[in-house]
Amino acid sequence: MPRNDPTDTGGLFIGRRPGTTPLKYRDTPERLGTRRQRIDGLLAHLVLLLEILVAASCWIAQPIGMLWVGGQVQYHTNSVFTGVIVAFFGLLATVMCSLWIAVQLDGLWRILRRAAGHDQRNGALGSVFAWTAVICGGAFLIWLIFVNGPGSLTMPQPS
Secondary structure (H helix, E strand, O other): OOOOOOOOOOOOOOOOOOOOOOOOOOOOOOOOOOHHHHHHHHHHHHHHHHHHHHHHHOOOHHHHHHHHHHHHHHHHHOOHHHHHHHHHHHHHHHHHHHHHHHHHHHHHHHHHHHHOOOOOOOOOHHHHHHHHHHHHHHHHHHHHHHHOOOOOOOOOOOO
């Protein structure tokens, strides 16, 4: 029987593409409790914290920073459209760079977790990004709408 199932061939019916073979992990890592494993575990926690900060910046610092940049561009060019375009594409570029950094950190986190003796096969980026989206994105929306937006309740409009 020919092996032409797309799950066996990486989606192609002619054979597997180079570099798409499924990962084969060795046996489950042993938890020896050595000093090196404790250091690797601590480094894994630090990398995960850095990954959380990078993901949170996509929802708080980068949008606020790009709103400021867009406002500056609008002020200097006297064009709202230019300010919005600069803010939009600036945010798009910074978020893409942040996601690339987060993917690299997630790979490093998986390696460090395995070195610390945990059977870590999947990364944490999906759940980290989802939780930062809910928490930080919600906080940013509240800030944008109620604190600094058009319907601001804390800053009365001059009459």
